[in-house]
Amino acid sequence: MVVDQLSPAEVDRVFQALADATRRDILTRTLRGEQSVSALAAEYAMSFAAVQKHVAVLERAALVTKERRGREQLVRGHLPTVRRAAEVLAAYERIWRGRAARIAGLLNETGEAP
Numbered sequence: 291m292v293v294d295q296l297s298p299a300e301v302d303r304v305f306q307a308l309a310d311a312t313r314r315d316i317l318t319r320t321l322r323g324e325q326s327v328s329a330l331a332a333e334y335a336m337s338f339a340a341v342q343k344h345v346a347v348l349e350r351a352a353l354v355t356k357e358r359r360g361r362e363q364l365v366r367g368h369l370p371t372v373r374r375a376a377e378v379l380a381a382y383e384r385i386w387r388g389r390a391a392r393i394a395g396l397l398n399e400t401g402e403a404p
Contacts, residue, residue, distance in 0.1 A: 296374050304375045307351035321367030
C-alpha cells in the first residue's frame with residue numbers, strides 16, 4: 291500500500307462518515323476554521339452529546355482532529371484525508387470514463403452514432 295492511499299477499511303470509515311448530512315456540514319465548518327464542540331453544537335437542533343458523537347465518527351475516520359485547550363475541545367478538518375478521499379473518487383471516475391470511451395469506440399467501429 292502506498293503511504294498516501296487509504297486502506298479499504300479507512301475508505302469504508304470515511305465514506306460512512308460522509309454519508310450523514312450533519313457530519314458533512316461539521317466537516318465543512320471545521321475545514322473553514324477551527325471550531326469548538328460547543329460552538330458546533332449551537333448550530334444544530336440536537337443535543338450537545340449528539341454533536342459530540344458526530345464529531346467522534348469524523349475523528350475515527352480521520353476527517354477531523356480534536357484537541358483539548360483548557361475546558362474546550364477544538365475541532366479542525368483534516369485536509370489530507372479529504373484529499374485522499376477525493377483521490378479514491380477520482381480513481382472511480384477514471385474507470386467510468388475509460389468504460390465510456392471503450393463503448394464509444396465500439397459504437398464507432400460498428401458505424402453507429404455515439
